Amino acid sequence: MNDSTTAGVVGMPDLVSSCRPQDDRQLETWGARLDALGASAAHRDRVLRLWSQGLPQTHGKRRLEDFLPRRLREALPEVTAGLDRLVQLQAMHPAADGSARLLVALPDGQTVDSVLLPRDGVCVSTQVGCAVGCTFCMTGVGGLQRQLGSAEIVAQVALARRHRPVRRVVFMGMGEPSHNLDAVMSAITLLGQLGGVGHKSLVFSTVGDERAFQRLRLGPVKPALALSLHSTQTERRAQLLPRAPRWDPAELVERADAYARETGYPVQYQWTLLAGVNDGDDELDGLRRLLAGRFGMLNLIPWNDVPGLQLRRPDPERAVALTRALNRAGILTRLRHSAGQDVDGGCGQLRARSAPVRVVRRPSVAADH
Numbered sequence: 001m002n003d004s005t006t007a008g009v010v011g012m013p014d015l016v017s018s019c020r021p022q023d024d025r026q027l028e029t030w031g032a033r034l035d036a037l038g039a040s041a042a043h044r045d046r047v048l049r050l051w052s053q054g055l056p057q058t059h060g061k062r063r064l065e066d067f068l069p070r071r072l073r074e075a076l077p078e079v080t081a082g083l084d085r086l087v088q089l090q091a092m093h094p095a096a097d098g099s100a101r102l103l104v105a106l107p108d109g110q111t112v113d114s115v116l117l118p119r120d121g122v123c124v125s126t127q128v129g130c131a132v133g134c135t136f137c138m139t140g141v142g143g144l145q146r147q148l149g150s151a152e153i154v155a156q157v158a159l160a161r162r163h164r165p166v167r168r169v170v171f172m173g174m175g176e177p178s179h180n181l182d183a184v185m186s187a188i189t190l191l192g193q194l195g196g197v198g199h200k201s202l203v204f205s206t207v208g209d210e211r212a213f214q215r216l217r218l219g220p221v222k223p224a225l226a227l228s229l230h231s232t233q234t235e236r237r238a239q240l241l242p243r244a245p246r247w248d249p250a251e252l253v254e255r256a257d258a259y260a261r262e263t264g265y266p267v268q269y270q271w272t273l274l275a276g277v278n279d280g281d282d283e284l285d286g287l288r289r290l291l292a293g294r295f296g297m298l299n300l301i302p303w304n305d306v307p308g309l310q311l312r313r314p315d316p317e318r319a320v321a322l323t324r325a326l327n328r329a330g331i332l333t334r335l336r337h338s339a340g341q342d343v344d345g346g347c348g349q350l351r352a353r354s355a356p357v358r359v360v361r362r363p364s365v366a367a368d369h
Contacts, residue, residue, distance in 0.1 A: 024182035026149030027190055034079070038069035045194055047076075051083050052154050052195040054161025086155035092163075097337070100163070104156060110145060112174050114156045121168035122160040124153055126184050127175025132207055133243045134228075136272050138306045139174045148175070150186035157191060167196075170203040172226060172270075178209035185219055192221030200224050200265045207244040208252045217262060224265035227256045231278050232286025240278070253290050260295045267296030273319055274303050275312040284322060288329045297332040 027048070034044045050059055057076050058064065064073050072079075090111060091103040098118040104125075105111050112125035128145035130137070153171075160166050169191055171177045177184045188204065191197045202223035206212045216222060231237040232249050253269075260267045269291065273279050291298060300323055302313045319335055326333040 024147065024150060024180065024186065026151035026183065027154065027186050028150075030083075030151055034072065037072040037075050037079075039072050043068060043072060047072075047079065048190060049194040049196075051080075052158055052190060054158050054166075056080075083151075083155065083158070086149075086152050087159050089159060102159070104159065106148075106152060108146075112148070112156075114160060114173060116160055116164060117168070117170070119168070120165045121170060122157055122166045123170045123173050124156040125173030125175055126153055126171055126177045126180050130175050131179060131243055132176050132241055134207075134230075134241050136240065136274060136303055136306070136309065136311055138309075141308075144175075144179075147180045147183060150183040150190075153183060153187040154190055154195070157195065157197075167198070168201040168203070169197055170205065170226070171223075172203070172205040176207060176209075177204055178206045178212035181211055181215055185215060188223050189219060189221050192223075200263075203268065205270070207241050208247050208255075209245055213255050213259060216259060222263050222265075224263070224268070225256055225259055226268040226270055227252065228270045229253070230271055232283055232290050236278065240274075249286075250290055253294060257294045257296065267294070269296055269298045271298060271300050272303050273300055273314050273322070275314040275318075277311070279314045279318055279322060284325055287326060287331065291326075291331045292329070294331075297334065298326060299334055299336045300326075301336050 031044050031048070034047055039047070047057065050057055057080055064076070068076075085107060088105040089102060090105045093101040093103075095101065100116040102114040102116065103111055104114050106128070110128045112128055114125060115123040117123055126148055128148065129142050130140045131144040133140040133143070156173075157166060157169055171184060171188075184204070188202050192199050192202055199221050200223075202221065203226050204212070204216060204223040205226040205228065207228045216225065228241070228244075229237075229249065229252070230240050234246075234248055237249060238244075238246060256267045256269075271278070287298065300319060302316075302319050303311055305313065323333050323335040
């Protein structure tokens with residue numbers, strides 16, 4: 001490789017500029033740069049393992065000079081600085097539920113949201129913006145801005161671990177993971193192999209994409225699956241998720257269930273409750289039909305208010321009644337709340353507050369009256 005571009009250490013490549021932000025092989029590029037500094041596979045894995053676990057490169061009892069090559073050892077400060085520059089904490093908003101919303105700055109000035117979750121979890125973003133355009137989500141209001149690189153995704157976990165332990169990573173932040181599949185799967189592989197996160201504690205969320213169903217079962221790390229369902233009716237789901245692949249919900253559930261049984265990890269079916277839209281008895285009947293006997297659980301999530309969007313949260317009594325009715329029908333259902341509601345921390349809201357985006361008016365969603 002050409003060492004003519006140097007930074008800090010003589011003969012060291014410029015790690016940051018060579019690892020482009022939108023590169024889905026960003027992690028592989030970092031590995032190649034470490035190799036160029038004389039790292040063996042074990043050395044490379046050690047650097048990436050400590051970084052992804054939020055630990056300093058001096059962590060451990062052994063002295064670095066006892067086992068790291070000199071060139072790599074001398075370059076470690078610059079390597080660490082480069083990895084740390086992948087994401088920068090711009091703002092933190094702790095919430096009463098024990099979560100904390102993070103506004104994270106990227107090297108090109110773009111920002112994304114991450115969330116520290118209760119019980120040692122973190123929710124990470126995979127794109128700046130989103131192309132799916134869900135009618136209830138702030139992230140999709142401004143469309144897709146760019147992809148995140150695989151290292152930028154892992155860097156959100158490393159950042160979170162500087163603030164609290166992380167044993168669970170959910171890919172449910174800004175973006176649709178199946179639209180950035182190579183980068184997301186690269187991040188999942190590193191976190192599952194070096195990052196100290198159990199495979200079932202890595203949760204890949206999707207609106208449903210054939211590429212994702214094919215790819216997930218082929219990787220060395222097979223994550224758990226979360227499926228954004230939101231309606232049991234094809235037309236209504238298409239209105240709620242206007243640019244998602246057009247699936248019959250029954251077929252979509254069938255594909256998700258097959259993956260769950262193959263991996264042994266139950267599907268998490270996600271359902272954003274919208275008053276007068278998908279909280280009626282017709283959807284209750286549809287869920288009883290679709291999810292009966294399935295290997296999974298349903299998360300009912302009352303909508304987090306987003307300024308400018310003409311939707312409403314259901315009454316608490318209605319949300320509780322739906323949860324009880326589904327559990328009585330034998331469908332494991334939990335009533336959950338979007339983390340950080342008291343700080344207006346729904347997905348994409350922190351980014352929108354820091355850099356307001358124009359709300360694109362969409363056709364209204366058919367409601368039940």
